[in-house]
Amino acid sequence: MPGLESVSEWTRGYLGGTRDLLIGGEWVPAQSGRRFEVIDPASEDVIANVAEGAAADVDLAVKAARRAFESPAWARMPGAERARLIWALADRLEAEAEKIAELETLDNGMPIGVARGAVVPLSADVFRYMAGWATKLEGRTIPLDVPPQPDAEFFAYTLRQPIGVVGQIVPWNFPLFMTSWKVAPALATGCTIVLKPAEQTPLTALFLGELMTEVGFPDGVINVVPGFGETAGAALADHPDVDKVTFTGSTEVGRQIVRASAGNLKKVALELGGKSPNIVFDDADLPAAIAGSADAVFFNAGQNCVAGARLFVQEGAYDELVAGLAERAAALRVGPGLAPDSEVGPLVSAEQLERVTGYMGAATEEGAKLVAGGGRLGERGFFVEPTILTDVAPDMRFMREEIFGPVVGVTRFTDLDDLVARANDTAFGLAAGIWTRDVSRVHKLAPRLDVGTVWVNTYSLNASALPFGGFKQSGWGKELGEEGVSSYLQTKSVCIGL
Ligand code: NAI
Ligand code: MG
Secondary structure, three states, X not given: OOOHHHOOHHHXXXXXXXXXXXXXXXXXXXXXXXXXXXXXXXXXXXXXEEEOEOHHHHHHHHHHHHHHHHXXXXXXXXXXXXXHHHHHHHHXXXXXXXXXXHHHHHHHOOOHHHHHHXXXXXXXXXXXXXXXXXXXXXXXXXXXXXXXXXXXXXXXXXXXXXXXXXXXXXXXXXHHHHHHHHHHHHHHHOOEEEEEOOOOOOHHHHHHHHHHHHHOOOOOXXXXXXXXXXXXXXXXXXXXXXXXXXXXOOHHHXXXXXXXXXXXXXXXXXXXXXXXXXXXXXXXXXXXXHHHHHHHHHHHHHOXXXXXXXXXXXXXXXXXXXXXXXXXXXXXOEOOOOOOOOOEOOOOOHXXXXXXXXXXXXXXXXXXXXXXXXXXXXXXXXXXXXXXXXXOOOOOHHHHOOOOOOEEEEEEEOOHHHHHXXXXXXXXXXXXXXXXXXXXXXXXXXXXXXXXXXXXXXXXXXXXXXXXXXXXXXXXOOEOHHXXXXXXXXXXXXXXXX
């Protein structure tokens, strides 16, 4: 199995080096002196040791971020200069694509082709898109008529100003890409950042910190504090001098973050789980729908918040679709991300392996029928089989909860109203897919789905300009696009009596 010996000398050196916290422009060990191990999910080998930040380190990082936020070097930096730095960072990400790809694959497990060909270019694109906004943070002039003062004249306008120090808590499923969604708009708007990567995948966040220092962001604009959720993450969510916390992860932790934010009423943005419906009509381009529906749930081993985990197929297409999907599932090459022909890597951790295989077992015990996969693959590495279940009922546990693995439950439908009711019968509301050639059906159905994103004849497509974020218990607020930029700004109304 390809492992550490197959990566570049640079990557081995980076992993073997002292990976500390980035606070106020300095690389420093944790106050406690503690470090934690980083594991390659394909081999289960320990590949690095990283300083383990906790409350004391988060406090130092918040102080550094506050100083940077108030420093003229950042607060008075022209938007065009912020844009130049952000653009330069995007260039550096692309120039270092190979290093980033190796780090991301060793850390998260994803196929190296995905890291190199999707994660890096998409992340660079988010930075470039957001760089453009740094010079376009405009308020409005607002005509005022005030009834009790009919003769008075006013001049009123709005300013849009950065929220301040932002705590960013990132998950492990797409480490660099999810980090980019949060870091790029914060930089474009002039906020400062305390970034806490997931404990499973701290490596590319640390490397991003290096690249940011190198391109010339002032000290303290970004601080990177790897550590565990219950300690470092919780301290950030609770900190009285953090103005906003933005979190991507589980719904359970999302609720804890809301509670922790109450102390200083910091602003909260949440991108949480999903149980997204993917709907195939019988007039669809079925080969495309089969390939797309497989990707929707097997891509990144299903560790995808928008995974199309509930597949609804119209009666006339059902047999062909299930057969095609089963063929895809069986053909997918599951293997180490560093092996060039792997299409699906391992799950990120032993904990996730246990979770996902637990859901697989429970599904068949509850009476679902296994059409493909169903369990762990091999004995070393956290690999699982792409899994398809039919004969599923909407109240089965695995059809209601987010699995975050390559597991799809397939059901059939005939009537449209019944389909809409079933698709919306979930606490989540992140995304949905529709496969059809009927344009009028698309426009009738899309507004009726209680989700933040609807994909038609495609799935899982994220673009920097397209707002992303969930309805219902899938979250609060949007990332990306103009709304994503606005979420790092606050509006100040200025009213002048003339
Ligand atoms: P998690 O929600 O615990 O972890 C996500 C991030 O939150 C990590 O950086 C973690 O350190 C941090 N965190 C954990 N507890 C925290 C706390 N009390 N205060 C502040 N930050 C905290 O997710 P976990 O346990 O790794 O995975 C469990 C499930 O969560 C997955 O099976 C999946 O269903 C869901 N999940 C969803 C993601 C999404 O993209 N929406 C991403 C990751 C997990
Ligand atoms: Mg957790």
